[in-house]
Amino acid sequence: MLEMNWSDKWRLGLHLMPPTGWLNDPNGLCQFQGVYHVFFQYSPDNPEGGSKCWGHYTSTDLLEWQYAGIALSPEDEFDRNGVYSGSALVSEGVMHLFYTGNVKLEGDYNYITDGRQSNTVLSSSEDGLNFDGKKCLMTNDDYPDHLTCHIRDPKVVTGKSIGIEDDNYYMFLGARTKDDRGEVLVYKSPDLESWEHTNILTGEKRFGYMWECPDAFMLGEKKILSVSPQGVETRGIDYQNVYQSGYFELDGSFDGEYRLKNFREWDRGFDFYAPQTFLDEQGRRLLIGWIGMPDDQEQCNPTVNDGWQNALTVPREVFLKDEKVMQYPAEELLSLRKEEQILEPGKTSDKMQYYDIEITMLEDTDLTLVISDGITLCYSRSDKMFTITFLQEQNLGYGRKSRAVYLDECRSVRILADTTCLEVYLNGGEEVFTTRFYTEDGMSSFRAEKGDMEIKYWVMEPMKVKL
Numbered sequence: 001m002l003e004m005n006w007s008d009k010w011r012l013g014l015h016l017m018p019p020t021g022w023l024n025d026p027n028g029l030c031q032f033q034g035v036y037h038v039f040f041q042y043s044p045d046n047p048e049g050g051s052k053c054w055g056h057y058t059s060t061d062l063l064e065w066q067y068a069g070i071a072l073s074p075e076d077e078f079d080r081n082g083v084y085s086g087s088a089l090v091s092e093g094v095m096h097l098f099y100t101g102n103v104k105l106e107g108d109y110n111y112i113t114d115g116r117q118s119n120t121v122l123s124s125s126e127d128g129l130n131f132d133g134k135k136c137l138m139t140n141d142d143y144p145d146h147l148t149c150h151i152r153d154p155k156v157v158t159g160k161s162i163g164i165e166d167d168n169y170y171m172f173l174g175a176r177t178k179d180d181r182g183e184v185l186v187y188k189s190p191d192l193e194s195w196e197h198t199n200i201l202t203g204e205k206r207f208g209y210m211w212e213c214p215d216a217f218m219l220g221e222k223k224i225l226s227v228s229p230q231g232v233e234t235r236g237i238d239y240q241n242v243y244q245s246g247y248f249e250l251d252g253s254f255d256g257e258y259r260l261k262n263f264r265e266w267d268r269g270f271d272f273y274a275p276q277t278f279l280d281e282q283g284r285r286l287l288i289g290w291i292g293m294p295d296d297q298e299q300c301n302p303t304v305n306d307g308w309q310n311a312l313t314v315p316r317e318v319f320l321k322d323e324k325v326m327q328y329p330a331e332e333l334l335s336l337r338k339e340e341q342i343l344e345p346g347k348t349s350d351k352m353q354y355y356d357i358e359i360t361m362l363e364d365t366d367l368t369l370v371i372s373d374g375i376t377l378c379y380s381r382s383d384k385m386f387t388i389t390f391l392q393e394q395n396l397g398y399g400r401k402s403r404a405v406y407l408d409e410c411r412s413v414r415i416l417a418d419t420t421c422l423e424v425y426l427n428g429g430e431e432v433f434t435t436r437f438y439t440e441d442g443m444s445s446f447r448a449e450k451g452d453m454e455i456k457y458w459v460m461e462p463m464k465v466k467l
């Protein structure tokens with residue numbers, strides 16, 4: 001068993017992190033009887049991963065969190081090598097969790113086209129805390145023949161929430177075909193238990209070999225299919241990470257004729273993958289992503305030496321503005337702000353652990369922001385590009401180098417800065433960059449140069465997390 005180290009200077013104050021060990025995807029996001037539930041892929045005993053269970057945090061206000069222990073662990077035949085990712089569907093006072101039971105047979109297998117079982121499993125709860133009983137709903141025999149064994153991450157929604165006027169539930173499963181194309185399987189069910197395969201969603205052109213962690217929802221009239229594709233080649237400044245995550249707009253029906261268009265990355269930073277969304281009781285669409293990147297040989301996280309790795313983004317509200325899909329930190333986070341401070345351009349702030357910066361450009365000029373003399377965030381008007389760059393001699397990035405996005409205009413920058421994590425929101429959430437960074441003492445300072453701007457910032461109270 002790993003021990004918690006409370007004096008660890010790199011522990012996060014504004015982000016959920018594993019109590020010990022390894023965390024990856026957010027799972028089962030929902031608000032149930034007023035309480036927010038955030039489950040996550042969890043290997044508590046090993047900061048570099050291992051067999052996965054579902055860890056569990058709850059909160060009534062997105063600010064105070066309670067660690068609720070391990071909700072689901074791999075103790076059945078059909079999930080013996082991992083309780084993999086999945087989702088929650090709340091219906092008639094019951095929380096239903098759907099996940100993939102991962103089984104790896106012993107033998108000489110490649111585990112892509114053979115040797116692996118991907119079982120779709122349901123576990124329900126009436127109080128959101130006790131999950132007794134699991135039901136294996138589908139096995140490899142229930143998936144189409146043209147697929148490999150990589151089929152996983154069920155997302156279950158009501159038909160009505162995705163523009164289908166019937167009383168069925170719909171399940172989306174990420175899949176890899178035998179000829180290495182990523183796609184999403186659509187199943188439907190009247191009762192959450194018997195599922196019928198009805199559609200396949202994929203691009204006109206091949207886009208990677210596997211689509212993980214699908215999600216489907218509507219924003220206004222727009223139908224959104226979110227996926228985390230693997231095997232997409234880097235193209236210019238796009239698709240720079242080992243694996244991507246982003247969304248298509250879907251023309252047509254999730255359960256009929258359709259066309260996927262305009263794939264956009266959710267986040268342009270170094271550390272973002274496998275996001276999921278849910279509708280909360282106020283009707284907000286909230287997104288949480290994994291701050292991490294699997295299989296990355298170039299960048300690493302030195303927190304491994306302190307017995308933990310990775311985190312979750314803050315809950316981000318997803319909304320449409322002028323037809324654009326935007327993301328912005330849930331407004332609850334504003335209440336962690338202490339008093340407002342103003343910084344003159346060119347001056348350096350004090351060192352802080354947790355803080356929130358809002359820069360408003362008063363004129364359309366270039367901008368350079370520097371964090372702890374080791375990271376620059378620049379907007380160039382002539383290139384119409386916003387870039388985040390780690391200065392290699394300072395080594396705050398542990399292998400991270402540079403990421404960029406095209407942006408017609410840079411009007412504002414908001415940065416949520418945690419001990420070892422930055423979330424950068426441009427123009428009220430038009431583009432977002434998430435990255436880890438490591439100063440020696442988990443404190444950082446910032447200054448902004450160039451440009452006519454107003455710089456406000458707030459030291460933040462950390463969230464309260466009871467373990």
Ligand code: FRU
Nearest residue numbers: 041052084085152212213274
């Ligand atoms: C995405 C993912 C999922 C899988 C889970 C296993 O990061 O690979 O597809 O269910 O992680 O931990």
